Amino acid sequence: MGKKRGGPPRGARPVKSKPCVFCKENIAYVDYKDYNVLRRFVSDRGKIRARRVTGLCPQHQREAAVAIKRAREMALLPYVAGS
Amino acid sequence: MLIVIPELDEEQVESTIGRFRTIISRTGGESEDPNRWGRRKLAYEIDHRADGHYAVMRFTAGERTLMELKRILRVSDDVLRHIVVKLPPSYAHEPLPEPAEISG
Numbered sequence: 213m214g215k216k217r218g219g220p221p222r223g224a225r226p227v228k229s230k231p232c233v234f235c236k237e238n239i240a241y242v243d244y245k246d247y248n249v250l251r252r253f254v255s256d257r258g259k260i261r262a263r264r265v266t267g268l269c270p271q272h273q274r275e276a277a278v279a280i281k282r283a284r285e286m287a288l289l290p291y292v293a294g295s
Numbered sequence: 296m297l298i299v300i301p302e303l304d305e306e307q308v309e310s311t312i313g314r315f316r317t318i319i320s321r322t323g324g325e326s327e328d329p330n331r332w333g334r335r336k337l338a339y340e341i342d343h344r345a346d347g348h349y350a351v352m353r354f355t356a357g358e359r360t361l362m363e364l365k366r367i368l369r370v371s372d373d374v375l376r377h378i379v380v381k382l383p384p385s386y387a388h389e390p391l392p393e394p395a396e397i398s399g
Contacts, residue, residue: 241383287337
């Protein structure tokens, strides 16, 4: 063995817990019509960003994903961008 | 929310929206004044069209209204896309959000 166990691995950043933006602003319903807000949660390619990137809580990440899909259906957000 | 084809002018769009409001009221629903976003660029082409007239209507509906409205929306040639969304009860009485940006 000889390998040290436990503790943060070398090079890993300390995890900072940041409150979810929707929780912080007390938004209960993520609206698909607010495409400018939703745009923050998609990549340049138009893909939905992962929770570890968006920093959303599970509930709001799920709601945001649904809202993004609705916005895509109504051509407010692209399915594929920058191709 | 519905997207009306860009070929129509303001008046025709108005009458199209009016048509759906009549359907809602005729079948026992109640509709608020529609929120017109105006002509907007689409994020992607639909049927070789790059833009469309957006309108958001908020209404109450029973099953009959919903079925009739969805059927007519589907067969209307002047409606490019539509979506009917049930609002959560907490959100239902808040004022309509203003459209963020409107392009010519």
